Amino acid sequence: MPSCFDEINVTEPSLKPVLEKVSRGERLSRNDGLALEHSDDLHAICGLADCVRKRMHGSRVGYIVNVHVDYTNICSSGCRFCAFGRSDKDDDSYLLNSNDITVRIPEGVDEIHIVGGINPDLKLGFFTGLLSDLRDKFPDAVLKTFSAVEIQGLARRENLSISEVLKSLKDAGLGMIPGGGAEILDPEIRSEICPDKATADEYIDVHRKAHELGIPSNTTMLYGHIEAPEHRIDHLLRLRDLQDETNGIIAHIPLPYLHGANELSERAHPQSGILDLKVMAISRLLLDNVPHIKSYWRALGIRMAQVALRAGADDMDGTIGQEEIMHEAGSDAPRSLGPDHLEQIIKDAGLEPYRRDALHRPIEEVVK
Numbered sequence: 576m577p578s579c580f581d582e583i584n585v586t587e588p589s590l591k592p593v594l595e596k597v598s599r600g601e602r603l604s605r606n607d608g609l610a611l612e613h614s615d616d617l618h619a620i621c622g623l624a625d626c627v628r629k630r631m632h633g634s635r636v637g638y639i640v641n642v643h644v645d646y647t648n649i650c651s652s653g654c655r656f657c658a659f660g661r662s663d664k665d666d667d668s669y670l671l672n673s674n675d676i677t678v679r680i681p682e683g684v685d686e687i688h689i690v691g692g693i694n695p696d697l698k699l700g701f702f703t704g705l706l707s708d709l710r711d712k713f714p715d716a717v718l719k720t721f722s723a724v725e726i727q728g729l730a731r732r733e734n735l736s737i738s739e740v741l742k743s744l745k746d747a748g749l750g751m752i753p754g755g756g757a758e759i760l761d762p763e764i765r766s767e768i769c770p771d772k773a774t775a776d777e778y779i780d781v782h783r784k785a786h787e788l789g790i791p792s793n794t795t796m797l798y799g800h801i802e803a804p805e806h807r808i809d810h811l812l813r814l815r816d817l818q819d820e821t822n823g824i825i826a827h828i829p830l831p832y833l834h835g836a837n838e839l840s841e842r843a844h845p846q847s848g849i850l851d852l853k854v855m856a857i858s859r860l861l862l863d864n865v866p867h868i869k870s871y872w873r874a875l876g877i878r879m880a881q882v883a884l885r886a887g888a889d890d891m892d893g894t895i896g897q898e899e900i901m902h903e904a905g906s907d908a909p910r911s912l913g914p915d916h917l918e919q920i921i922k923d924a925g926l927e928p929y930r931r932d933a934l935h936r937p938i939e940e941v942v943k
């Protein structure tokens with residue numbers, strides 16, 4: 576019986592060895608990644624990633640009933656791609672307390688995703704207090720809260736080590752770390768787009784320390800601004816190296832840069848659906864040790880997120896609600912999608928939806 580890979584028609588000679596390696600299950604090199612980046616054979620690249628997704632997950636695509644709450648937009652980082660951050664002097668700056676946050680969370684969610692700006696006024700007690708309130712009120716939901724850059728900022732303000740902060744957060748109920756803050760893990764690009772935020776090494780280190788303490792995490796990559804193909808490949812290889820070391824990454828989420836209301840837009844590459852599919856596919860192909868690749872519909876838009884399910888992604892994230900970061904940056908996707916809608920999107924891609932928990936375990940198999 577012909578395998579999925581036999582049906583791929585590679586037109587460019589540079590992709591032939593990549594096809595052979597992927598079909599044999601061999602790891603791709605940096606040069607292979609660059610060959611994929613520099614190829615125009617979108618059909619072959621997406622086809623390869625689709626075959627890998629199928630080999631790893633069959634026809635199953637996950638989604639989660641979750642909620643995103645962005646607890647503060649007060650941020651000292653001033654990232655040039657961001658439309659969300661404010662100074663505390665701005666009229667529309669905000670900080671939600673634990674009660675404001677809990678009233679925004681619907682009953683029955685399986686994951687609570689909470690992130691915010693690097694707010695210089697917030698101490699460890701704010702974060703541990705919030706986590707224990709959420710744990711009391713939503714004992715069945717995984718608390719996927721505070722990105723690596725927020726944790727790094729908190730440790731610096733409190734003069735504590737990353738592990739000390741993570742232990743306190745874990746004791747208070749932290750279940751998992753979301754992937755935000757990775758942007759592009761290259762010092763020169765970071766100096767242009769987010770000079771005052773945690774460095775690439777610091778981002779990796781928070782994830783490494785979390786994994787050492789048994790806290791899993793997701794990772795992201797913000798692409799389509801001023802980075803070059805080499806930066807994207809090196810970013811993915813850094814994540815792959817970390818995963819070889821710790822095996823703590825559950826899912827990787829490629830994030831397309833959205834141009835709305837931010838400083839970087841004048842210098843950035845125009846948005847490209849071709850790049851969206853290529854980056855999704857290359858993420859699946861290079862991150863051979865990361866179980867899940869998410870198609871984040873809030874950033875990609877519903878249609879592109881659906882097509883990306885045939886370019887390597889095996890997950891749609893979730894019902895979301897509330898999220899502000901993509902909304903402020905001009906996302907035209909709805910604020911929220913119901914489970915039935917998500918299921919239909921997946922079915923229309925010819926795939927089989929399953930509802931999952933934050934660790935991507937099918938919900939019917941999770942014993943609470």
Ligand code: V47
Nearest residue numbers: 656657753754755756793795797830831832833904
């Ligand atoms: O770190 C900010 C990005 C991230 C823009 O872990 C922008 O499951 C596009 O990390 N255009 C936060 N992106 C979102 C995030 C995330 C999302 C979904 C799931 C998970 C997960 C994590 O949003 C930031 C930054 O990279 N971002 N501004 C913008 N203009």
